[in-house]
Amino acid sequence: MKPSKLLLGCMCLLLSFSLYAQKEVNKNHSCLKCHAHRTYKYMNEDFGMEIKESMCSNRMIDTLAYQQSNHGMFKCTDCHSPEYETFPHSGNLRMELMYACNDCHAGDPEYAKFHFEAIEEAFYESMHYNRSPDAFTCWSCHNPHTYKTQARIGEKISETVSYDNNICLSCHADVSKYELLTERENINILKSHEWLPNQELHFKNVRCIECHTQLSDSLLVSHVVMPKDSAIRECTSCHSANSHLMASLYRYKSLESRKGSGFLNAVIINDSYVIGANRNKYLNILSVVIFGLVLIGIFTHTIFRIFKSK
Amino acid sequence: MANEKLYLYPLWIRIWHWLNAALFIILLLTGISMQYSNPENPFLISFELSVQLHNICGIALSINYLLFIFGNLFTSNGKQYKMKTKGLFKRLYDQSVFYLFGMFKKQDPPFPISLENKFNPLQRFIYSTAMYIGFPIIIASGMAMLFPEIIIPQLFGVSGLLVTALLHAIIGFVLSLFLFIHIYVCTIGNSIISNFRSMITGWH
Structure with a gap:
């Protein structure tokens, strides 16, 4: 093959890769041009005016976190109704039911190592589900737009501890989200853990779930979140050979x-x-x-x- | 020599010494109880109590150590911990040979006790090492673990906290060996208890 043809071939290959990558980045462009920002603009055809509105915070997507998340490769309409592609969105679309983890992951041998079915069973035993069976779902902890399996990919335990504890704190340190799930009075975590020596050190280095979930031999993360009375309070549960x-x-x-x-x-x-x-x-x-x-x-x-x- | 009474240990040294001994023994027992913590072992102090006692006694021992440092700075006792490097090895060897062989042959000690030389060369060397190297390290590493935010997070790719804790435990172990040997050697006197009595009355 002549060098010029080889060069041309390489350029074509590079161009096709580049176009593919561009397409991947742009696959959600029409949604994210509004949902990735605090404000969005649209043309009011009736009045011939461009209107600027603020985006509701829980409808905003952190694009970087989304790209890095487990679900970052998906198109928005893979999970949301394709009708969202038209704007203004139909009011009925708000009623659409969200998928839960096992709607996609159940029975899939590729995901067998994650034990989704066992996780679901454990979740039904958890205090979270039993206190608020209608409100509490997988997404209450695992935001589908940002969630990543930190323990499996995180280099350092401290990063995983921080990531996992922030999941708990997203409700337990945020009254507005906490109130969405329960009518109970918000728990002051600092106060309820006053008994814990070196509280800050423990909070930084130990995951909430180490003490607040039932031990499981088969699951990496036990999903049976226990009531506070059953949480571990014995120092030697962790501070011992076993x-x-x-x-x-x-x-x-x-x-x-x-x-x-x-x-x-x-x-x-x-x-x-x-x-x-x-x-x-x-x-x-x-x-x-x-x-x-x-x-x-x-x-x-x-x-x-x-x-x-x- | 045996009949001549010497006032070797002034009151402040005796107070410092016994306080140091009591605190060190509590720190040793609570340290072992934490390091080898096992709720099923009846010989260990409970973890919660060990943590509290270890913290309190650690701070008390550090303050008591200041008494030792200032006492040695402002009294003649400080001289007892100074050594000349010239001939040190020979002096240490002679004293060791006495402990290992000479004393069994009823030989006189090569370095008799006097007001200027309260310690024989081996004692001088070991006490100085323990008090001016061992104690500063164990106090500094202990304080660092009491305030872990001051510890460097990573040291040569290993957790700084772990390095500090290991250092603390190793020096603690070495000092506990010193304690055992010290108590045993103190039984070598005119009678088994005479040296212990000296540290209570001050008179040797």
Whole structure:
């Protein structure tokens, strides 16, 4: 093949890739030109005027977060009615029922590792669902426009802790969202956790769900959120060799890290320090050996003292 | 030598010493109880109580350490912790040989106790290392864990908190070995309890 033809071929390939990428970015353009902004404009044909309106905050989409989210590859109308493509949107469209996770993910072998069916069963047992069965859905915690499986992709445990805790705080620290789901009085988290020593440190480094969900061996994240009376209050549940923390996120991270580096306990050692839970086998053995040698030395010296004093 | 009474330990040293001993033992027991925390082990202090006691005693020990530092700065006791490097190894060797062999042959100590030399070279070396290297490290790392926001988050790719905690535990372990050896060596006196009595009365 002549070099000029090869060059032309490469250029065509690059152009087609570029056009494809452009199309991908633009697939939601008609929706996001309004829904990605605080304000939007439309032409009022009757009066021949351009009208500027403010966008309702819960109808706004964070485009960057959406692109990075698990569902970022979808067109808006993959989940929302295609009728939204016409503007002004029909009032009836507000009544459309939203999909829940298992409407798409149930029974799909590709998603089997996420255990969506088991998650749904656990969710029905959760205090959240049982207190507000009509209002509480998957989306109450997992915003479909921003949600990403942080624990599986996050490099650091601290980032996953922060991401996951922000999900809880999106209601428990925001009265307006909390009131959408329940008639109960908002809980003051700082006050209800006053008993917890080093509160700030715990909040930064431990996920709410570590203490507030029922342990599950089969699920990475247990979805049985328990009433507050059942939450863990024992320090030694985490601060011990058999640490509760090793049951979920830390176990997962440890297993993943072991796959990569072959070093057991690598994550809990590198990423965090939990007194009582972090135990280095080799240091433990070394300390026992040194301590034993000192005791043997003292014992031998004592024997000689007794023997020689006679 | 045995009949000559020396006033070696003034009141402030005795107060500092026994306070330090009591606080250190509580810190050791609570530290072990936290490090090896296990609610099913009846010999360990409960985790909640250990945390509180360890924090309180850690702060108290740090304040008491200031008494030691200021006392040594403003009295002649500070001189007891100074060493000449020249011939140090020989002096340490001679004292060790005495503890290992000489004392069993009823030999006289190579470095008899006097007002100027309260400690033999081995004691001088170990006490200085413990008090001027071990204690500052364990106090600084302990304070850092009491205020973890001051700790560097990452040190050579490892959690700064973990490095601090490891350092704290390792120095704690070494100092606890010192405690055991110190108590044992104190039984080597005119009688088993004479050195303990000296630290109560001040007279050797």
